Amino acid sequence: xxxxxxxxxxxxxxxxxxxxxxxxxxxxxxxxxxxxxxxxxxxxxxxxxxxxxxxxxxxxxxxxxxxxxxxxxxxxxxxxxxxxxxxxxxxxxxxxxxxxxxxxxxxxxxxxxxxxxxxxxxxxxxxxxxxxxxxxxxxxxxxxxxxxxxxxxxxxxxxxxxxxxxxxxxxxxxxxxxxxxxxxxxxxxxxxxxxxxxxxxxxxxxxxxxxxxxxxxxxxxxxxxxxxxxxxxxxxxxxxxxxxxxxxxxxxxxxxxxxxxxxxxxxxxxxxxxxxxxxxxxxxxxxxxxxxxxxxxxxxxxxxxxxxxxxxxx
Numbered sequence: 001x002x003x004x005x006x007x008x009x010x011x012x013x014x015x016x017x018x019x020x021x022x023x024x025x026x027x028x029x030x031x032x033x034x035x036x037x038x039x040x041x042x043x044x045x046x047x048x049x050x051x052x053x054x055x056x057x058x059x060x061x062x063x064x065x066x067x068x069x070x071x072x073x074x075x076x077x078x079x080x081x082x083x084x085x086x087x088x089x090x091x092x093x094x095x096x097x098x099x100x101x102x103x104x105x106x107x108x109x110x111x112x113x114x115x116x117x118x119x120x121x122x123x124x125x126x127x128x129x130x131x132x133x134x135x136x137x138x139x140x141x142x143x144x145x146x147x148x149x150x151x152x153x154x155x156x157x158x159x160x161x162x163x164x165x166x167x168x169x170x171x172x173x174x175x176x177x178x179x180x181x182x183x184x185x186x187x188x189x190x191x192x193x194x195x196x197x198x199x200x201x202x203x204x205x206x207x208x209x210x211x212x213x214x215x216x217x218x219x220x221x222x223x224x225x226x227x228x229x230x231x232x233x234x235x236x237x238x239x240x241x242x243x244x245x246x247x248x249x250x251x252x253x254x255x256x257x258x259x260x261x262x263x264x265x266x267x268x269x270x271x272x273x274x275x276x277x278x279x280x281x282x283x284x285x286x287x288x289x290x291x292x293x294x295x296x297x298x299x300x301x302x303x304x305x306x307x308x309x310x311x312x313x314x
Contacts, residue, residue, distance in 0.1 A: 001101065006160045007312035008097035012110075013164035015090045020141035021172040021206075022084055025051055026071055027134050028205035033067055045070040047199075051179040051206070054082055071130050075137075076121040084137055085121050088114055091144075102161075103151040106144060113140035156257050159250040160310075166250070167303045170243040171296060173230055176206050178292045200226050207238045227288060228280040240295065241275060248272055251306070262309030264302055271298045 029048035033041040045065040049058045054073070057080055062069050075084045092114045095107060117136060125133050145165075152158045200221050204210040213229050213236075234241040248268050255261040275295070283291050306312075 001156055003311035004313050005098050005101050006310045008094040009101060009157055009160040010164040012091055012094035012098060013161045014168040015087050015094065016141055016144055017165050017168035019084055019087045019091065019137060022052060022074060023134050023137040024208055025206045026074060028202045030130060031205065032202050041067065051176060054080065072124055075125055075133055085117065088117050101157040105147040105151040109143040109147040113143060156254055159253045162250045163247060163306060166243045166247040167299060169238055170240060170299050173207055173238050173240060174292045174296045176203055177230060178289060209236060209238060212236055224280065231283065232280060244272055244275055262305065264305035264309050267302045267305055
């Protein structure tokens, strides 16, 4: 496979995962803001923008954090390179680049979703339609992943796509957890309050983990339990443990197909050994922020090594 095709597959699914995660974050923010007064609702939208990593660009354009401004900036603002419309355009561009390596069903799912999203977001999104827009974006990811799972050979194309998915998912869950400690909670005096509990609920909703967590923990919203669930529980498909295990399997499959291991496989083993030996007590003793920084840095090194091992864009 040409490196540019592998790169297209890898980044197609990285952007698709990023779009889905953004939609989940918007959905969680919308649910929280609707239950708050206007002042607290602005803080919720400030948190959403910060968690999405778009604070600098947003504040260069807007002086307040109203819901309409926030979701339109994230969904469709032409000056925002990380908007949903721009990211989904990148999904389609990379799908076209890798057109011969994906099935017709995957291409149709991406292309049709792109046209629907483009049309819906071609004009400002009001209160009555933001839910529809978020649902459409989330459905686009579901359709593409379903088409890939049901129609693609388990060859190198499939494994490059899945590697991109889990690299991005790992990064997203890590960042959402890290932002909780630094941006979502305004003061230590709120710890254990209804606001604190509500924000942890936002974290769970941002990764579509609220129902699974409550099922396992009988509805108890507890910071320690949520961190353990999102970091170490390998049953949940958006936990760090699950993403790391899935990424390791896909990189191992690529190594078998190509007949040799690369730097990415070596880095993957190191990261896997480190995470599998940790307990939640050791993570909190180390400091959640420091732990997450180290693992995000490790994730970035693995992503770069994948590109080097398989000669992306060459």
